[in-house]
Amino acid sequence: MSPPLFEALTTTPFLTGLNVPALTLLASEGIVHGFSPDDIIVREGEEGHSFFIIVKGDVEVTKRQDAGHSVSLARLHDGTFFGEMCVVDPVPRTATVRALSPVTLIEIRAATLHHLYLKMPDQYAIMILNLARDMARRLRVLDEAYAARSNC
16 A cells, blocks of 8 residues: 555545545555546446546546537546446446546545445445535535526
């Protein structure tokens, strides 16, 4: 396990509440990736079994609309994450994520979450609750944006 990887996980807001052994497990099984601006990190429709924590950089999340156009859903930055829907509900990726700047990510596989569940179920529960809270926050933001558009 690399100390910078462990440090990055300890400063990730949605991992707040996890103890050192849980963070150590995530760091030991996490995979670090680097991307250049305009690189596609994940593509809508691809199979996925992991989510990503942004250590450094900015990404844009887009979704295809009718007629092949894409709509921007969000811009994410350091300390946030994406791709969690594939871990919670194993379906193809629902959006494309593109690097807007040089990006460093930590990939956490579904198998790693399963290991956390088996070894430290209480820590797994904290992590899943944190994921659910953030997903609910993101859904509220999208709901408000949708409501604002339909009032035009």
